[in-house]
Amino acid sequence: MSSSRSLNLKKISWLSSRIVSGNIHRGYRRPVATCLAPSSGGDRNIVSNTLVGTRGFASVKRVSRASSSPHADLLSYVRASLDKLEGPSHHWLNRDTENKQLFKEKGTYVVLVGDLLNGDPSCFFEKLKLLQQRFKHVPLFTIMATKQGFLAEFSVILVKSPGVCFMGIHFSDQARITDDRAALAELIVKEYLTFPVLLSEKEFPKSSGEEVRYFVFRDFKNPLIYQDKDLDIASVAKALDSLSQDTEKSKSVKLFTNTWSKQADAIKEPHFSSFLQDLFLYFPGCISADEAGDCLFLSDSNHHRIIISTSTGEILDSIGCFPGFEDGEFESAKMLRPAATLYDEEDDCLYIVDSENHAIRRANIKTRVLETVYPKVIKKSVGLWSWIMEKIGFEKDEETTVDADAKSEESDAPSLMFPWNILKRDDDSLVVINKSFSKLWIINLASGEIEEVVEGFQGIMEIYGELITEKLSLLKHLPSTWLQQQTKAITSCKEQPSAALLSSFSEFGDDIVMTDTAGQRVLKLNRESGACSSIQFSNIGILGLPYWLSTPLERVFNLLLTEYKKHTSAILINSGKISIRLSIEIPQCTELVEPLQESCIWRQARGSITEVSNAGSAVEPAEKVGVSQQWYDELDNLAKEIVNPELAEEDEKEQEEDISEVSEDDGRIHIDCSVNTSPGTSELIVYAALYLRLAKNEETQGASQEELARRIADVLNPARNMTTMDEDLFVKVLLKSKREVRDIVFLKPVHVRIKFDTLDHPKADNSRDIILTDSSAQIDVTL
Template identity: 80%
Template structure:
């Protein structure tokens, strides 16, 4: 964890200058070159697409179009009514007949009248359709065209509006949708069988309508290019052309997840085991990390620090929604399906390094200063490139697209399958090349049928009702619904361990006794500060009306004499909660800004180390950069390693309060101390909670996790329904309560000594009470 802390240190002074990478809150930029190149070729069949667009047929409704049509621009047409309806709902999160499920409340400039849009419209919960299929197509277009606004609209009615709202919430989490979804009760014309449609339009005029069935993604991409090629960048887009906006890791996540993200696990999609080493590998998919633990639940390590695409040590490596994993005992490595990056990664357990198997990448030479210059926008944007062979392969239709499952063949090749079991990629694990693509469920079963049926046979030991619940929640395979659980369970000794995506937990079933229990995690502090707390540290957001700082939950003002100041934060835990385990130093982050420097006091046996404020760091880094330019040979030298930070436990009292100590050296002027901390809590098991119903306990958790400033469109009732649907004991649920505290100092001038020349340094202390 010391390495993780050092990684956070390196970016602290940069994070205060980072700006959001996209003015359209729900739309992600391309992650890195490998991630975006992995989409299928959008230039294929362009002649066909062009002919289709030229020979557009007139249509008043949605039903009479086979492939694509240009809708009437008449104000009385159904298409014009639909676009007018959406246009009117953009500025209102909820109205008489609509509700936005995952809008960014804080961004008032989400949509504008001018711009290019792609709309997925229809019955998005249609059980007869492959929902993951048409969402994947939209996400591929979203990755390719970051400047286009993407959204979905689901048509419902008053009778089923409540059920559809809950089901759509589950769908957003399951499919990891980052574009806004609108729930509508308006009765618009629907196509036969309630088929969904892709609607492309610019400035809310002249929409192009595409049938979902047999959609050619290339034709939609061609239409988007024709609509956006002559469009000049707006002022809001030009804001992000400055050097500080070149952050490849600035991934936009769904604002729908504010409640769910603070649960200990957020969509634990897959699991595998090292039976010899007696450890488990949990894919905490929507937290973009792999958690390694032993059979008792003790966390041993984790892979991944932030959503993105980057190789390196476990603390700095980045993935985007990892799915299935496969442990290779001979190589002592873990193969990881990096789903949203369309990649296969390999983690060396001994060296603790993550590398990319597919696509093959060439790492550029670099070092600390290469990293710094990249963040300053003075270097190249990407630290990896795809070689020529990989590039040509990525333009091929064989490229990976949202893989999910992984198996190993007898010849050591990797068998990678998508979530709907419609495609199988056979990958050479040594060369990283795709040797064969198999399409269709029958073809997949012909090659993998024996492996799949052997593994699924043990599911008969699970309780049937619980198995049906999990299958319904994740199933995307119509031919064999239970196949969707292929990567969701594993054997470890006498137990079968399975992820529960409904209850956001991991359960263990003893195969002999049949006893079933949830795994109780320990040594949680090794995970450090969660990325959704640490990475946005002092981040500012570029908005149309200026710069807005990240929201603070607690602010305090101190006016003291300059010198050494010892500060103790007395944090009172929420009522009826307890710490899962004592708070580790690794779960706390401090940053000094302005005329103060923080003094680390962890580990009394060593000399306290001074951590300089961000402004002074900036000048120190520039001085070092000037030396490097004068002496280029220094660029190849390895940077000096900083001392490990002691991960000591934070003091706590019997009264339910915990204490965090901070020591700073101050000079005259204004300054700030920012403290982030993550408290892993659960409800207490005592007389206060024993008599409460599960719904009452769920509402207590909801109230605790409710952000100080609501940034999510997921209301409390909907989150309570999600918790109750898991049918688990609410007092066993572990969740994170974040702390974001700012202490502002107004430090007076130094007192003068009697000789009126020397100054007097004073030592002072302060107690700050914080109620969560």
């Protein structure tokens, strides 16, 4: 152990003055890194010495400095802000307020520092996100199981392995601090940033005119400073491997020569979504159309799903249920921030750019199955261990594992890196382009491999400019002022800003349908009349209960789900059948977009009850009940047959016909359900998703757009108030969209927990038989 520690200390000491070159990654220029080390003398002046590396090492600049250097001040500033959400000169924009201490003082950090609103944010954020995917915290666990014919019980011990902490710091000043907050909020949504961003008013000197730099350090000492220009992320990965003292053999080089990285199921989403995630659409990034079939394919990117609707907005189907990576039926398939789509009429399939998974997926519309086109996947058998992992929420999807290691043996093997746009060539291949139009890939559909890679905007336009320009020519029909607003909202291509809209619109007969990422909506523009309208979606209930509201109880303890406002009731009652009515009063000044559908309700019974509400539905759910409850149920049924056989038959028939009813009268929403109870304690959990909008009446007619936006914030705020996005910032984001606030559809969750304390069965006069009772209960819920 002592020799191992000594070796690690030597590695860290050696790394503090040198940066390993990224020679393995061809096509990159060697980076120039600045390493800061304590000065051995008393000189307070900064002295620069350039060391020419040998044996393939990068050029390294060593800078000696005293403890009062600006870079030391920056590290101290970051350390002081870790456990404070807001201070005299800083404000965290997207972090969990429940986590008072963001990171530990002892650890490895990668900090993106500079003006994050200028230049090409997509470029330097993508580099940091790639590092984050490789060096995220990995949960380790130990399982102790008791096996008695089946897995009866298990317990889990969670331990976090060493990881790397990522964050960004944007420097502003008092004059533009308010505008920068709103701009950064939009940037976090647009770039899907899962690491926290700190807004700072404190000024630090720039280095070499660079707008953005990467600080890599451990325990807030001796930072390595990388300039963004021509950054070789493979060399940074090597440095992080040594600093974080990973015990496993590093796979960083493989990751960044073959950049595909399979995502874990427990995806960490941005802590910025308490308000925005509850909007019906959350960054609708791209859209495509099938005119012959009257279908629109909308990428609801930050909700990780594809919504299929008619041109009038009637929702027909959806693809994706949860952030992650998994093939399968539409209801169980997983994607991570899907982007552009392309419908193939001949094969009746939809090609999907799975951006954050660095993959291309194919959805068969007829069979409703999603599969992966690129990268190739290898089918593996599922054993007992995989089943256990799935039950506790740590499954790694052993059924579909990417053969990344085999391809990574070839150091030059090309791979996708945050793809965003997709086009079809005349032959059997796809043209895939990233968001900034700096890289293009040609994927052969037959082999599932990359045939060609084109780098640079000029190179892309020289070869495929005609294909791109042909589609962009439709933009001439759009109003120029509105087009400029959309381009400014999502532009990431400096050479031709309109190219950023390539996948944001589609031709549909005489209309152009286009996504509005600022307004979180879809617009329809008639090319002849110039009339523009927002598509009003209907049949929203087909989308079911959103993944961020509820998951199976086996996984709830594992996923860091944001808590909603709970409504808890307790009932003391006799054993038997209980008819329960939830009577829900929606917030004032709101109205239901459409009646609540059964598909938007989720129930789970725990303890000594069984939930029988859906006994008559087409798909009967498995009863969530233990062995002891089954024994009680058999006794109940036996007692009914003995006491009154005819009554037992009628009760059985009535139970088969008894389904949950969702009704609306007297201004309230009623959810009727039934449970069978046995002696003991139990709990019924009910989740429901209500899609609302502000009512169009006299009260809202005279209100300003800001007042209406604040009313939406008031409705959503009590639900989840656990992030640093406040009401003012949310209102600013809504108002920048320039849309009618009363048309915004948002989700209001219902979370009710009913606790039962069920008494023993009453005895009959003969002291042998038991008496079964039917009772009812009404639970009033005010949102």
